[in-house]
Amino acid sequence: MAFAFDLALVLLTVAVAAWTIALRDGFAAVVAFVVYGALLALAWVRLGAIDVALTEAAIGAGLTGALLIGAAAAVRRATRTALPEQRPDLGTRTLAAVLCAAVAGSIAAGVLLLPEPAPSLAADAARHLDATGLGNPVTAVLIAYRATDTLLEKVVLVLAIAGVWSFAPDGVWGGRPGPAPAASQPGALLLLARVLPPVGVVVGAYVLWAGADHPGGAFQGGTILAAMVLLVVMAGLADVPRIGSRALRAMVLAGPMVFLAVGFAGVVIADAFLAYPVPYAKPIILAIEIVLTLSIAATLALLLAGPPERDAAPARPGQ
Amino acid sequence: MTEFLFGGALAVLLTVALGLVRILRGPGDADRMMAAQLLGTGGIAVLLLLGAAVGDPAVVDVALTLALLAAFASIAFVKGAAK
């Protein structure tokens, strides 16, 4: 019966993926893409990768969906007023299809042609878990064994924010992203934006904390927090902060900076960049993760908010 | 019981997949949003069933995350459709 379920899931995922590409209407395609993300989360659970499933559910089904729907809505606005909708020509589409097929084929070949049993460092990772004080090997890999990679990823997030902000028109640099919230929002939305964020903050903090010994971690927790912040902003309960604010920028930078500071301290204290002295490994890891979660939440929320569109004067929050 | 739980997960998956036709046909944005909402709830049910079938309590966390983020995505859809 497990095989029947897996088979159905695989067929459904492929069908929805094909459907997403085939749909003409941007809005419908984004909805199908979010559905595809949710199905992928199910697939990750079946493969035993719960941490990845958490990230897929949070980013793939949630944040990416919101990001794309903003894009689809902008395309719709433009199409209605001025530009006719244009599909790329046949040559471009064929090239895109060939490239996608090549990437998918290489990944499939890589997985299917692995020797039996596949080479794996899982045993080594498990053996050294005690030194890190963690129980979840995925978190140990992310924050301890391969901490340099994680640090670089967080720096990439900062670069991404800088890139998004670089789209600001000259006159509104330092201003607020997005249009001013409409004065009257539906009561149901206001209710949800008051009820859900406290729950979301608790769940986000829980996912971060549980990441030490169970699936979870800083990235998933930060994503949940970002979604809650965005919910409050979408309901007009609070205006987006202006991007020129130093406090905001400090929050975005705090995560990578703390990570970097710990890294350099490791050179002095423990003989290598990003090495943790063994007795203090777990507190250091937790401290890094907590600051990282806040930074990730701020960065992801700002990435979704987009470049500034209006000047720094605050809009009156809706009631 | 494990077999039954997998069977339940399969049944929910298939019935929810039926509703996905609405994304293709639905004459309005609201219909498409509803199909996504149905899949969100169905996905949560499937996750809970899978978690019980395999005996992994961490899967409930994935369901919790999906519940929160699906609500967030639905709000984003409603706002995007209203423009």
Added chain:
Amino acid sequence: MSALADAFTVVAIALGVVFFLAGSVGLLRFPDALTRLHALTKADNLGLGLVVLGLAAQAGSVLGALKLLAVWVLVLVAGATVARLIARAAHEPERGA
């Protein structure tokens, strides 16, 4: 006792699946957006609720069962609110929500 719990789980989950099916069929066959929304919320509330009840009987600990119920309550609150907003979007598309 365990046999009773198992029987309850089987019945509850089977009923839950029936409600999910009803939700899907309603979504496909009902004539307009609002009636489809009505069918959808039945799947949200009762379909998931019955599945959660059935699984709670199998949960190893009280905390585990409470966590399952918490997921259901979250989906209920969010689902009801989103249903209201979708209904608005279906009927008042000109208003900038």
